[in-house]
Amino acid sequence: MKRSLGTRIEVNSPDSDTVIKVENLSKSFKLPTERSSSLKQSIFNVLSGVKGYKKQKVLKSVDFEVKRGEFLGIVGRNGSGKSTLLKILAGVYTPEKGRVTINGNLIPFIELGVGFNPDLTGRENVYLNGALLGFSRKEIDDMYDDIVEFAELEDFMDQKLKNFSSGMQVRLAFSIAIKAQGDILVLDEVLAVGDEAFQNKCNQFFKKIKQDKSKTVVLVTHSMENVRQYCDHAILIRDGVVRIDGSPEDVANDYSLENARRFNDKNEEVKQVAVENVNVKLLSNDKITQKEKVEVEITYNVKENIDTYVALTFWDIQRGQSLINSNSKALPCKGKGKKRLNFKVNISPLNDTNVRIYASIRGKDGNILSYVLDDDSPTFILRRNDYPNENKKTTDAVLFQRGEFDVQG
Secondary structure (H helix, E strand, O other): OOOOOOOOOEOOOOOOOEEEEEEEEEEEEEEEOOOOOOHHHHHHHHHOOOOOEEEEEEEEEEEEEEEOOOEEEEEOOOOOOHHHHHHHHOOOOOOOEEEEEEOOOEEEEOOOOOOOOOOOEHHHHHHHHHHHOOOOHHHHHHHHHHHHHHHOOOOOOOOEHHHOOHHHHHHHHHHHHHHOOOOEEEEEOOOOOOOHHHHHHHHHHHHHHHOOOOOEEEEEOOOHHHHHHHOOEEEEEEOOEEEEEEOHHHHHHHHHHHHHHOOOHHHHHHHHHHEEEEEEEEOOOOEEEOOOEEEEEEEEEEOOOOOEEEEEEEEEOOOOEEEEEOOOOOEEEOOOEEEEEEEEEEOOOOOOEEEEEEEEEEOOOOOEEEEOOHHHOOEEEEEOOOOOOOOOOOOHHHHHHHOEEEEEO
16 A cells, blocks of 8 residues: 555555544644744743743544545535645644544645645656655556646646646646545545636546546535535534534535625624614515515614615525525615615525525625624525426526515614
8 A cells, every 4th residue: 555755544454445534533733922032032931831822723523434435525614624634634744632544545635736846847746746655666657648648738748847837737736646546535625726628627537536436535625516516425624623424415505504604704893883683584474385475574773874785695505505696785775773674576486495584784885784693594495386487597686676675764
């Protein structure tokens, strides 16, 4: 079994169906809080009990398994610990606690440029990178033509890497990773690399590898489309903890809803001062058909003499995507005081789904002054029937032209 440079791996039985097993994995980093410019200051800090750093826990008791032939998606917001986890799998970092067991030849593609030397040619970098991944010269000879062909760099391989564009370097690095004939491929947000033509080629590769049950893929991505399209299994990491370990659909839905609830922190102070007591109420039935209209009432109080605007989002809970978005300037209210807005919309173009209604109150420049949290957002169930328009697609503008709204206050 080959391994990446510096990787510390425990090997299971070759017959095991589990190729990656992560048990009680924890990792922390020390972040400096002050600078010691002299030995005297450092000694004084030690004697005074001043550590000079704070400890940041990035991963906290992470557990999961990946079976042979599985395509695992790992999702989470920036800073959740995804990349740290991949670097531990690749042997770049050593875990603080816990154990990682890997059964197979793991090939990582985590950061562009790792293992590349800009003063060497493209050809020389292929052999250097292959050697770092543990391959012999003969093995790299056998892979070389496939790597260059996939990267579409046949005319440039004898040029120095520092003369390559960033896109060319991405293509070469990614081609080495996927053509290295590893049993386990570990990838960090790589489906966004290169131009459109190269991305299409990458997508075709993943469709093909998904059918090969001897290959295992671990993919970190922010694309819920990729999670649904490629993954057999997915995990959601939040604040260094695995919050969901389950189907791609469940993980994608939870991640999308989490993002839908988060608004820009810079609006927090304005929100507390200008607008309060936002409430969204579903006036129509919570089970409807395409022939019925959804009726919503929004109430809130404006504490200052400003213009406010109501923005509505109808969110498909099952698919994790927005169905209808109103323009943030579509529903205006002027001045201070209590506001009440009634809105009706014809939802005949939409199909069978479960929907949550989100509302935010915005200022004239579009900044968010207040919003309704997920627990306070009403939901309804749309059930399809034989209404002739049920499969039509429409734009937000058309839907809101059909809508009726009345503002009081």
